[in-house]
C-alpha cells in the first residue's frame with residue numbers, strides 16, 4: 001500500500017516562550033532515551049514501560065533537537081514490534097511518529113519499513129529524501145481506541161534490506177476532544193494527515209501551545225496577495241478547534257477575481273479524503289463585513305455561496321475524491337465589494353481499518369503470554385493482524401471475524417505454565433507445544449471442540465492428563 005509522503009522538517013523550530021499553557025494531554029515519548037527531556041516547552045518522557053522490544057542507541061551529534069538524538073531500533077527479522085499505551089476505549093488520538101536516521105547503524109541510507117496501528121498497516125516509512133536533505137520526517141494519523149490499549153508497531157517489509165532495522169525517534173499520542181473530526185466513523189476508518197496548512201504565513205509552524213492538541217500547521221505561501229486579520233476568532237466555536245492564530249494570515253485576491261490555490265503542494269494518490277477549510281473576513285466588524293463566495297475543488301462545487309464573517313467559518317467534506325494535483329478555487333459572488341480569502345486547511349486520507357482479532361482470543365493470548373517467562377519478543381499488538389505480521393507461531397482465520405486457529409510453538413524453549421484460559425481459543429485446530437519447558441498441570445482442553453492436532457510432548461507438565469480429550473470430535477493426532 002502506498003501512502004502519501006508527508007515529510008517535513010522539524011529540525012529548526014523556534015523555542016516557545018511566554019505564559020503557562022494548559023498541559024498537553026497524551027503520551028509524548030522520546031524513544032530510546034534513558035531520561036525525560038524538555039523540548040519546546042513539552043516534556044518528552046523515556047520509553048520505559050511502553051515497549052519491551054528492540055534496542056536503544058544514541059546518535060553522536062549535538063547539533064540536532066534533543067528528541068532526535070536517541071532512537072529505538074528493532075533488529076531485522078520477521079514479526080512486528082510495538083509500543084502499547086493504556087487508553088480509554090473509544091477515545092480519539094492524533095498519533096505522530098518522528099524519524100531521524102542519523103546513520104545509527106553505520107550506513108548511509110535510512111531503512112524503509114512499515115508502520116502499523118493496532119491491526120492495520122498504516123503505511124511505509126521512507127525517509128530517504130528528507131534524510132538526504134538533512135531533515136527529520138514525521139507521519140500522523142487520527143484513530144479512536146477500539147480497546148483499552150492502542151498499539152503502534154513497526155515491521156520489515158519487502159523494501160527493508162537486511163540487516164537494516166526499523167527504528168523510531170519519537171512517538172506522540174495526543175488526546176483529541178470528542179468533537180474533533182467527528183463526522184468520520186472512527187470505528188471503520190483512520191485519518192492519515194496529508195497536509196495541514198496555515199495559508200499566507202511566513203512564520204514557523206503553529207503548534208502547541210497555540211494548538212492545544214499539538215497539531216502542526218505548516219506555513220504555506222504562494223504567489224497570491226496576503227492579508228492579515230484583526231478580529232478575534234473563538235477556536236472553541238469550531239468542532240475541529242483550529243487555533244485562533246491560523247486565522248491571522250490569509251491568501252486573497254482583488255475584487256471580482258477568482259482566488260486559485262494549488263494545495264496540497266504535491267500530488268496525492270487517487271483516494272477519498274477528509275477536507276476541512278477555514279476562512280475569516282479580515283476586516284473589522286461592521287454590519288456589512290462578510291464575504292460571499294463559492295468554494296470549488298478541482299472544478300467541483302465544494303460549498304455554494306459561503307458567507308464568511310469576522311467570526312470565521314469552516315466547511316468540510318467527509319469523503320471528497322482527490323487525485324494528483326489539487327486546485328482550490330474561490331469564486332466571489334458578483335455583488336461582492338471584496339475578493340475571497342482563505343486562512344487554513346486540512347486534508348486527510350481516509351484509511352479503512354483492518355479490524356481486530358476477536359477480543360476473547362486476544363484476552364486468552366494475553367493471559368498465555370503473561371504465564372510465560374520468556375514470551376517471543378514480537379508478541380505485542382494485535383495477535384493476528386495485520387495479516388502480514390501475526391505473532392510468531394500464530395495462525396489465524398481470514399474471515400471477517402478474525403480468530404486464532406493454530407499455535408505452533410514447537411521448540412521455542414518457552415518457560416512457564418499453560419493457563420486454563422487457553423481453552424477459550426475455541427477456533428483452535430492445531431496446537432503444537434512440543435519441546436518447551438512448560439511446567440504445571442495441563443488444563444482442561446475439552447472446550448476446544450475443533451482441535452485436530454494436539455502436541456504437548458517434551459515438556460515438564462505435572463499431574464494427571466486431563467479428562468475429556470477423548471471426547472474431542474475432530475482430534476486426529478495427540
Ligand SMILES: *[C@@H]1O[C@H](CO)[C@@H](O)[C@H](O)[C@H]1NC(C)=O
Pocket residue numbers: 054055075
Ligand atoms: C539488542 O538487544 C538484545 C537483547 O536485549 C541483545 O541480545 C542484542 O545483542 C542487541 N543487539 C545489538 C545489535 O546491540
Ligand SMILES: *[C@@H]1O[C@H](CO)[C@@H](O)[C@H](O)[C@H]1NC(C)=O
Pocket residue numbers: 112126127128129159
Ligand atoms: C523511497 O524514497 C526515495 C526518495 O524519494 C525513492 O527514490 C525510493 O524509490 C523510495 N523507495 C520506496 C521503496 O518507496
Ligand SMILES: *[C@@H]1O[C@H](CO)[C@@H](O)[C@H](O)[C@H]1NC(C)=O
Pocket residue numbers: 178179180182183239
Ligand atoms: C460533533 O460535535 C459537535 C460538538 O460537540 C456536535 O454538536 C455534533 O453533533 C457532533 N457531530 C457528530 C456527527 O457527532
Ligand SMILES: *[C@@H]1O[C@H](CO)[C@@H](O)[C@H](O)[C@H]1NC(C)=O
Pocket residue numbers: 230231232
Ligand atoms: C481580541 O481579543 C483580545 C483579548 O480577548 C482583546 O483585547 C482585543 O480587543 C480583541 N480584538 C478585537 C479586534 O476584537
Ligand SMILES: *[C@@H]1O[C@H](CO)[C@@H](O)[C@H](O)[C@H]1NC(C)=O
Pocket residue numbers: 256257258296299329331
Ligand atoms: C471563476 O471561476 C468560475 C467557476 O469555476 C468560472 O465560471 C469563472 O469563469 C471564473 N472567472 C474568472 C474571472 O476566471
Ligand SMILES: *[C@@H]1O[C@H](CO)[C@@H](O)[C@H](O)[C@H]1NC(C)=O
Pocket residue numbers: 227228229230252253282283284338339340341
Ligand atoms: C482585508 O482584505 C482585503 C483584500 O481581500 C484588503 O484589501 C483589505 O485591506 C484588508 N483589510 C484589512 C483591515 O486588513
Ligand SMILES: *[C@@H]1O[C@H](CO)[C@@H](O)[C@H](O)[C@H]1NC(C)=O
Pocket residue numbers: 290292307308309
Ligand atoms: C452573512 O452572515 C451575516 C451574519 O450571520 C448576516 O448578517 C448576513 O446577512 C449574511 N450575508 C449574506 C449575504 O448571506
